[in-house]
Amino acid sequence: MSQKNKPNTKRWNDDHPTKIRIRVVGHEEYTVNVSLDMRVTQLRKMLELATGIPYNIQRLTYLDAAELVDNSTLEDNDVVPGGAIDLLVWPTWSNLVEKAIMGQIAEIMELGVCYDIPFSSPITDYMDNETKMAWIEKRAFVVLCIGVHQENVELCDNILPLVKNRNTRTPLGRTPLHIAASQGKSDMLKYLLDKGFKLHAKDKDDKKAIDLASLFGHPESERFLFMSAWEELREKIGSCQKKKETAKSMKKEETVSGNVSSFKGSPINPEEKPETMVKKLSTRTSFKGSHTNPEEKPETMVKKLSTRTSVKGLSTSSEEKPGTMVKKLSTRTSFKGSPTNPEEKPETMVKKLSTRTSKKSLKKKRQEDVHVDEMEEEILSIDEEIKPVKDVCPVIGSCQNSDSFRQYLLALKKQCRNFGYTASLIDDHLQWLDNVKYRSFHHNPVISENIG
Structure with a gap:
């Protein structure tokens, strides 16, 4: 068989992607680039960004009404270049999606997207209150995604109050910000950022909105998202610096308040709080001087209190x-x-x-030691004076000098007892004076000189 008569089994050019048409719910038609080996599940993920309809409610059909299997490729389903694939949704969503694409706000509000407007369907009749509320918010989120794709700001304004959670995502982890970035809709990007949607939210493929803008070739949207991220970072840095300054000022105030709180009241009333004292002193009308001097000025009292000691x-x-x-x-x-x-x-x-007590006791002990030393010297000197008297005249008569000498010894003995000193030598002298017979010793010049 010649080469001209061979059948052409290759219907697609694998090296370059080709285009197919997507008819969305019979109302709109989009052209997308696909390849021969692309699986249906990959096409559905791409159509979530291309149409704004979440992945989990899509149904794809080709030629007949049969739904395409997710794991099959476009080649398996005999899809030809330029062929048309119908994107449908599940019956419970079809009416809502059609009204959202057409932008009919009044009709949308009656299709189970609002808590205040009653809505009933075979599904909701079997739901409890909590499940029904989650289901209603999910329907409102689908309308919001389609409104962002359609750039219908009026529809978004009416639906956004019903989507309370700004972190709500599709099953693929995408937010309305991802949809707007992938389609290069810069105005909707600014609108969603102003409404509180997160700039750095990532989908399940770990891609941010700025990554999708770059991937699908929208430099203007990519530049806008980059500048928005830069502004957000600058505000965060400024906020951190402001928090640090606030923390420093609070720390200073705590230090000042801590110093004030250490004040233990006034000398007159220790239980009185510092705030009360300051209020009294600062208010002339409520506090007229001190209790001892009513005419005393508060400034003088403050000065006194600051140097006042409670010791x-x-x-x-x-x-x-x-x-x-x-x-x-x-x-x-x-x-x-x-x-x-x-x-x-x-x-x-x-x-x-x-150290005051120890110094005082030491001084007293030193004084006592000095007295004891002086008494020892005095007693020894008396002993030296008495010894020649005993040797020269063993018997002494009554005389004025002997009586005064006796009185002197008794006073010295009493002083020794006060200091705890043993006065045995003085006792010996007194005993000697008591035992001897007195006689006049004025005739003896030695005795007169020593005793007198």
Whole structure:
């Protein structure tokens, strides 16, 4: 068989896509580019963007009324270049889709897209209230997608209040923004962004609206979406900076309020709140000076209060125990130094007070040690003076000098007992004076010199 007589089995050019016609619900016709090995399911996904009709309610037929199987290719269904495929919808959606394509708003509102307008069908009669509400919102969303594709702003204005969730998507994860971007409808893109639809929403193929605008060759829409994303990013950065500044200012206010809250009331009323005191001091009419001086100005009182210390032992009672004073200082956060030295820090005062007791006891002990040393020297000196008397004259008579000497020894013994010192040597001298017989020793010059 010659080459001319061979049958032409290749009806399509695989290297270059060809066009077929899509008749939408018998009202509109679109031309799309397809290839020989394209599956029906891929065509349906593409028609969701080309017509605005969601994937899940589409039915595709060719030549006869038989529906095309999703897994089959266009070649399997004998679709020829330039052939016409009918895009139909399921019977429960057909009337609504037709009215949406034609833009008949009044009729659409009576077809189950609004909660307030009653609508009944064999399907809704078996739905509970929650399921029916979700079904109504789903129908409104389908009308919105078709309205965006048709660029019918009036229809969108009437339907948008019924679609409360701006994140509602088709089964393929697409929003009305994806449909508008794929068709290069820049005005609808701006309209949807102003209504709150998300710019960066992705479909199940991980594509954003800007990706579809680039894929289908709409540079103007792609440029608009890029600038919108840039503006959104700039606003987000500005918002973050503003939040940081607000957080810093709030932190400063908390620090100031924390300093104010550490004030433990006035010296007269410790339970009084700082806000009350400030209000009193700032209002001349409600607060006429201090309780001791009614004519005193609030400014003077504020100055006094700022340097006032609650440690009474520093100025009024020097007998106050250091422990009490330390306790007062530790609980007083607004302490501004001592009355004698306002610049002195509380830590320094506490340290001084904590060492006051030990210094006082040390000084007393030192004084006692000095007295004991002096008494020891005095007793030893007396012993040295008495010794020659004992040696020269063992018997001493009654005389004025001996009596005064006895009184002196008794006073010295009493002083030793007060300091806890043993006065055994003095006892020996007193016993000696009691046992001897007194005699006049004025004739003895040695005794007179030592005792007198």
